[in-house]
Amino acid sequence: MPNYPIPEAHIADALPQLLALLRDASALILTHYYSSSPIDSAKKTDSTPLTAADIASHEFIKLRLRELFPNLPVLSEESSAATKQERLWWSDYWLVDPLDGTREFLDRTDEFTINIALIRDHQPILGLIAQPVTGTIWFGGKGWGAYRIPQGADLTTAIALEARALNLDATQGITVLASARHRNEHLDRLLSYLEDRGIAVTRHDSGSALKFPRLAEGLGDIYPRYSPCCEWDTGAGQAIVEGAGGAVLGMDAQPLSYNRHTSLMSPHFWALADSKSDFWRSCRLQLER
Secondary structure (H helix, E strand, C coil): CCCCCCCHHHHHHCHHHHHHHHHHHHHHHHHHHCCCCCCCEEECCCCCEEEHHHHHHHHHHHHHHHHHCCCCCEEECCCCHHHHHHHHHCCEEEEEEEEECHHHHHHCCCCCEEEEEEEECCEEEEEEEEECCCCEEEEEECCCEEEEECCCCCHHHCEECCCCCCCCCCCCCEEEEEECCCCCHHHHHHHHHHHHCCCCEEEEEECHHHHHHHHHCCCCCEEEECCCCEHHHHHHHHHHHHHCCCEEEECCCCECCCCCCCCCECCCEEEECCCCCHHHHHHHHHHHC
């Protein structure tokens, strides 16, 4: 497929259609979620679950994005192996997780999302995340800012978001956003390091990509990820966090980049509300010892 850069002005003009796409995809997923029939699931080769809702959302989003942007290819979690190989030659493309948090979907926790990111030259320049159950959509990117659109609202009433500055005093302390399903020695070591320094630490657990918009909304200070995830899990969230003034940094302290390797796995990372704080740099150095 030809791969031509799309002017950002064209992307901005298409935002209403992108929001409509997310709302329609959310409605499609919810027909499965609220069905009276049991949700059937299979296991993929990596042992992660796959449902009919994943496939339906994938096919719908791929079709709509190609209608809106015929010259931009789409890489989805549910894309074919051939597409996942072909993407190595792409510069601009849509990166999609059509149903992020399938286990949350199966457990009916409501904490699953749709993630769509526009990748340009290995960086996410625009990200959109929808939570189907609440109808909330977040979007943003560097140069765009970051915004929340509640259910029933549109671009004219989008709420601007700003990641909060780090404040280590006793009243605020540090709020850690973490996965409800993953805990490991690296995360435990970080939490212990913070607590040993007399810092009040609050941990908020949630599923799927919801940690990213919550960080962008000023509801946390750090989302540390030490468990496996893929590029479609992080692209949209990274763009939104960056639009809100934060950063998503690998263990090399550099922003995550995309489509550089044969593997689509993402490295361990810290998503930070206040990435300019010297505290996080010193914290990283201490934990590396």
